[in-house]
Amino acid sequence: MVGLYSLVKNENMKIYRRPRTWIMAAFMIVLVIVVAVIMKQFAPDVGDQWRGKVQEEIQQDHQQLKDMANAPEAFTAQAKVRIQEDIVRLQYALEHDISPYDTKNWDFVNGASVNIISLISLFAVVIAGSLIAGEFSWGSIKLLLIRPHPRWSILLSKYLAALLYIVGMVILLFVFSWLIGGLVFGFGGLNYADIVVDNGHVVKETAIVKSLQFYGLAAVTTVILMTIAFMISTIFRSNALAIGISIFILYIANVLSLVLSQFEWAKYLIFSNLDLTYYLDHSEGLIDGVTFSFSLFIDIAYWLVFLIITWWIFQKRDIAS
Amino acid sequence: MGKPVLELHGLTKKLGHTNVVDDLSFSVKEGEIFGLLGPNGAGKTTTIRMIVGLISKTGGRVSVKGIDTHDHFVEAMEKIGAIVENPEMYKFLTGYQNLVHFARMARKNITKERIDEVVRLVELEEAIHKKVKTYSLGMRQRLGVAQAILHRPALLILDEPTNGLDPQGIYEFREYLRQLTKEGTSVMVSSHLLSEMQLMCDRVAIIQKGKLIDISSVNDLTDDAAEQTVVQFNVENTSEAKKALSGGYSEGGITVNEGNVELEISRDAIPEVNKALVEAGVRVYGISSQKRTLEDKFLEMTKAGEA
Numbered sequence: 001m002v003g004l005y006s007l008v009k010n011e012n013m014k015i016y017r018r019p020r021t022w023i024m025a026a027f028m029i030v031l032v033i034v035v036a037v038i039m040k041q042f043a044p045d046v047g048d049q050w051r052g053k054v055q056e057e058i059q060q061d062h063q064q065l066k067d068m069a070n071a072p073e074a075f076t077a078q079a080k081v082r083i084q085e086d087i088v089r090l091q092y093a094l095e096h097d098i099s100p101y102d103t104k105n106w107d108f109v110n111g112a113s114v115n116i117i118s119l120i121s122l123f124a125v126v127i128a129g130s131l132i133a134g135e136f137s138w139g140s141i142k143l144l145l146i147r148p149h150p151r152w153s154i155l156l157s158k159y160l161a162a163l164l165y166i167v168g169m170v171i172l173l174f175v176f177s178w179l180i181g182g183l184v185f186g187f188g189g190l191n192y193a194d195i196v197v198d199n200g201h202v203v204k205e206t207a208i209v210k211s212l213q214f215y216g217l218a219a220v221t222t223v224i225l226m227t228i229a230f231m232i233s234t235i236f237r238s239n240a241l242a243i244g245i246s247i248f249i250l251y252i253a254n255v256l257s258l259v260l261s262q263f264e265w266a267k268y269l270i271f272s273n274l275d276l277t278y279y280l281d282h283s284e285g286l287i288d289g290v291t292f293s294f295s296l297f298i299d300i301a302y303w304l305v306f307l308i309i310t311w312w313i314f315q316k317r318d319i320a321s
Numbered sequence: 322m323g324k325p326v327l328e329l330h331g332l333t334k335k336l337g338h339t340n341v342v343d344d345l346s347f348s349v350k351e352g353e354i355f356g357l358l359g360p361n362g363a364g365k366t367t368t369i370r371m372i373v374g375l376i377s378k379t380g381g382r383v384s385v386k387g388i389d390t391h392d393h394f395v396e397a398m399e400k401i402g403a404i405v406e407n408p409e410m411y412k413f414l415t416g417y418q419n420l421v422h423f424a425r426m427a428r429k430n431i432t433k434e435r436i437d438e439v440v441r442l443v444e445l446e447e448a449i450h451k452k453v454k455t456y457s458l459g460m461r462q463r464l465g466v467a468q469a470i471l472h473r474p475a476l477l478i479l480d481e482p483t484n485g486l487d488p489q490g491i492y493e494f495r496e497y498l499r500q501l502t503k504e505g506t507s508v509m510v511s512s513h514l515l516s517e518m519q520l521m522c523d524r525v526a527i528i529q530k531g532k533l534i535d536i537s538s539v540n541d542l543t544d545d546a547a548e549q550t551v552v553q554f555n556v557e558n559t560s561e562a563k564k565a566l567s568g569g570y571s572e573g574g575i576t577v578n579e580g581n582v583e584l585e586i587s588r589d590a591i592p593e594v595n596k597a598l599v600e601a602g603v604r605v606y607g608i609s610s611q612k613r614t615l616e617d618k619f620l621e622m623t624k625a626g627e628a
Contacts, residue, residue, distance in 0.1 A: 006425040013422060018413050139409030143468065146373040146405070147426040148398040318376035320367075 003149060007157030008164070014134075015127060015161060024123045025172060028116065032176050035112045036184040043103055043185075050099040054090050061087045085197035092195055092202045100195070104188030105181030106207030110214065113177035114277075117218040120169045121250050124222055125229040128162040129242035132314075133233040141319055155234075155314045159307075162226050170219050174211070210280070217276040220296075224274065224303055225250055231310040249274075261286035273298040324351050326400075326476045326507040327372070332381035334367050334531075341367045343531040345381070349476065349509050352502050356522035356539075357511040364531035365511040366406065369480050373403050386475055399428050402474035404482060408465020412454040416445055416464050419453060420471060427472035435471065442497065443467045459490040466497060470506070477501065479510045483517055495521050552591055553581045554598060555607035565601030566594065 015021055046053050061083050068076045093100045135141040144154060182188075193204040225246050233242035253271045260266035267273075267287040273295035284291060325348035334342040342364040349355040357365050370376045372383050374394055383390045390397040410419045420439070424431040440449050443463040448456065456464065462482070469477055483491045498508055498521060512518050518525050519539055526536045556562040559577045566575055566582065576583045586594060591608060598605050 003428065010422050010425055013414070013418065014411060017418065138411065139407065140411060142375060142405045143409065143423065144426075145375060146398060146401065146403050147423070148395045148428045149426060150395060316377075318370075320370065320376055 004153055004157055004160075007149065007154060008160050011131065011158050011161035012164070014131070015165060021127070024126070025169065028119055028123075028169070028173060029176050029180075031116055031119065032113060032173070032180050035116070036108060036180050039108065039112055040184050043101075046099070046101050050101050051094065054094055054100065058087055058090050061090075085200070088197045088200065088202060089195055092197075098195070103185045104192055104207075105178050105185050106188045106192045106211065107194075108181030108185055109174065109177045109211045110194075110207055113173060113181070114211070114214050114218065116173060116177075117170070117215065117222070118250065120166065120173065121222040121225045122247060123169060124162065124166050124226040125243055125246040125250070126239075127165050128158075128226045129229045129233045129239045129246070131158045131162060131233075132230065133237050133239035133242060136237040137239070145319060151315050152311060155311060159227075159230060162230065163223065166219060166222050166226060170215055170222075174215055213280060214277055217280065220276050220299065221274050224270070224299055224306075227303055227306045227310075231306045234310045234314050257286060267294070268298060270298070270302045325349065326351050326386055327355075327509065328384045329368075329372070330382045330384075332368065332371060332383060333379045334364070334371060334376070335379040340379075341531050342371065345528065345531070345533055347526050347533060347536055349507050351475075351507055352505055353523040354498055354502055354508045354510065354521055356518040356525035357509060357528065358515065358518050358525050359511075359513065359528040361513055363513075363528050365513075365528065366480055367531075368528075369403070369405060369478055369509075369511060372478065373401060373405065374398070375405065395428070399472070400475040401478060402469035402472065402476070403478040403480075404465045404469050405478075405480050407484065408461060408468070410453045410461065410464055410468070413452065415452055416440075416449040416456070416460075416467075419464065420449075420467060423468040424471050429472060431471055439467045439471055442470075442500075444493075459486055462486055462490070462494075466494075470501065473504075473506070475505075475507065477506050477508045479508065481512055482510055483512065483514065491517070550588065550610050551583055551585050552594070552608065552610045553578075553583050554594070554605055555581050555609075556598065557604040557606070561601070562598055562603045565598055565603055 064083055065080065068080060090100065092098075135144055145151060147154075188207065190208055192207045194207060194210070196203050196205050228249060229242040229246040232245050233239055236242070249271070253274045257266070257269070257272040257274070260269065260272065264287070267285070267290045272285065272287060272290070276292065276295060276299070278285065279292040279295070285295060327349040329348070330346050332342055332345040333340055345364075345368060357368065359365050367376070371378050372390065374390060378391070385397045385400045388397045388400070410416075411422065414422070417436070417440075420436050424436060440446055443466055445460060445463055445467065448460060453461065453464065466479075466482075469479070483494060486494060498510075502508060510518070510521060522539055524536060524538045527534045554562065559580060559582055562582045563575050563577060566584065574585070584594065588610065591610065595605060595608060
């Protein structure tokens with residue numbers, strides 16, 4: 001264990017002594033600031049007039065329901081439910097004297113910053129790819145593998161360093177979104193909650209719980225993408241290929257899962273199960289019978305297969321270049 | 322000198338249908354500098370890579386201080402320091418950070434004092450806190466030596482260590498090695514530069530096409546009194562000299578070459594030949610013997626191996 005600890009320390013040194021690591025982190029923070037400022041510009045500032053605005057919205061909702069009355073039931077059923085739930089939500093706000101337009105930092109954390117998390121996937125893929133491929137292209141792999149450490153522990157130390165990087169970046173994003181959101185929109189307390197209507201009942205969703213769930217589930221996707229980059233850079237010893245393929249999967253996954261959702265077998269593909277945050281608002285995936293636990297199971301299975309392939313290739317490889 | 326530090330038994334590497342390294346066996350003794358000599362492509366680097374576990378063996382065994390490198394890789398590697406081809410360090414780190422990196426990978430505690438000591442030994446004090454990308458090739462080579470000796474290995478393996486070094490650097494490098502062996506380290510170096518090996522090594526193994534052709538100590542190779550060498554006598558009158566020597570010294574024949582007569586004789590015979598010339602009234606201006614170098618030996622041996 002002491003040996004592994006030193007190895008991870010070394011890998012961390014090789015990550016954080018490179019300027020690009022810090023440039024990527026700085027880029028992410030700047031992006032958070034820019035998004036917060038832009039959102040503030042477009043946020044409706046109703047102040048004390050919010051009651052009038054809520055009533056206006058309720059009237060609009062009623063009007064919409066009336067307009068739909070003549071349309072075929074099949075098309076409007078879902079929309080009607082949604083509008084009715086919106087009315088319940090707005091009336092709850094009036095009764096309990098809570099402005100629904102009051103934006104706090106938690107709304108920012110849950111709203112905009114969660115989209116920035118895919119940027120961490122991108123960075124993690126770059127970092128993980130070069131942890132392995134870099135050693136090969138620099139030639140330093142020869143000095144690394146002639147030390148009194150079994151190969152698997154050197155591989156493991158690199159993987160752990162990549163995991164730590166993801167954890168660090170996710171925490172960084174969370175903390176800075178909360179902080180910058182607070183400075184721009186004002187700070188909400190730990191009990192700050194969203195009013196959500198579920199099956200006609202008003203439910204308070206504590207913002208901190210929701211954001212932690214979201215960050216946690218999004219991190220799973222990031223870890224799997226990083227593991228793919230890790231595997232590809234081990235197989236091909238090429239950072240470019242590792243980054244290319246992982247990024248391709250990152251951006252094609254959603255589209256591909258949508259296109260393939262008509263096929264039953266597509267539910268076993270990694271693409272269809274990569275985005276777990278989908279289940280925060282949906283009880284079922286795009287394909288019938290696909291649930292959160294099913295997706296999680298498929299993800300873990302792929303993850304294990306990727307790790308085993310990586311380990312096997314790395315263990316067997318002749319370092320001959 | 323005594324116990325073997327490194328032992329190879331029937332080491333073989335097969336790539337496709339050819340044996341790149343073919344049934345190689347030798348041992349390196351304590352405190353000696355052992356050379357692995359052979360033309361490019363002879364299998365030197367492949368041999369070294371198998372010893373340090375970078376590539377798998379097709380057959381045979383390697384042990385370091387009696388520890389099998391396959392069965393007990395970690396324990397065996399603790400005793401080895403190596404540079405395989407060029408020492409490629411992390412260019413974005415400073416020399417010192419590189420050393421800290423490799424010090425952490427040793428299974429024993431390497432103190433800051435030890436790192437400083439090694440830095441002094443390879444004379445990198447001035448540049449050690451600069452990034453490696455600013456280093457010259459010679460400085461990188463020295464940093465490479467530093468990372469290899471940090472943990473005081475029993476065996477230091479250096480693959481083509483003088484590649485890219487200038488003559489001054491090569492001279493200094495030899496001095497480091499001598500110093501290290503005084504501290505009890507055994508060194509194995511590979512090279513295709515023969516004269517280099519002659520100056521550096523105690524014993525040299527000559528390999529060709531993956532096979533061991535000969536192991537000899539460098540002194541044996543060059544200072545063999547009984548061995549025949551070509552001796553040139555610079556004389557006033559070559560035909561007179563030739564006549565004077567025709568009675569018995571001319572086994573290998575006498576050749577005349579621009580005021581010189583050349584004979585192939587043993588070292589012991591030089592004074593006798595000179596005496597015969599003087600007694601016959603031939604004026605001798607100079608005597609020179611061409612010392613047989615390792616290179617001659619090497620070429621002779623590898624030619625024999627090809628035949």
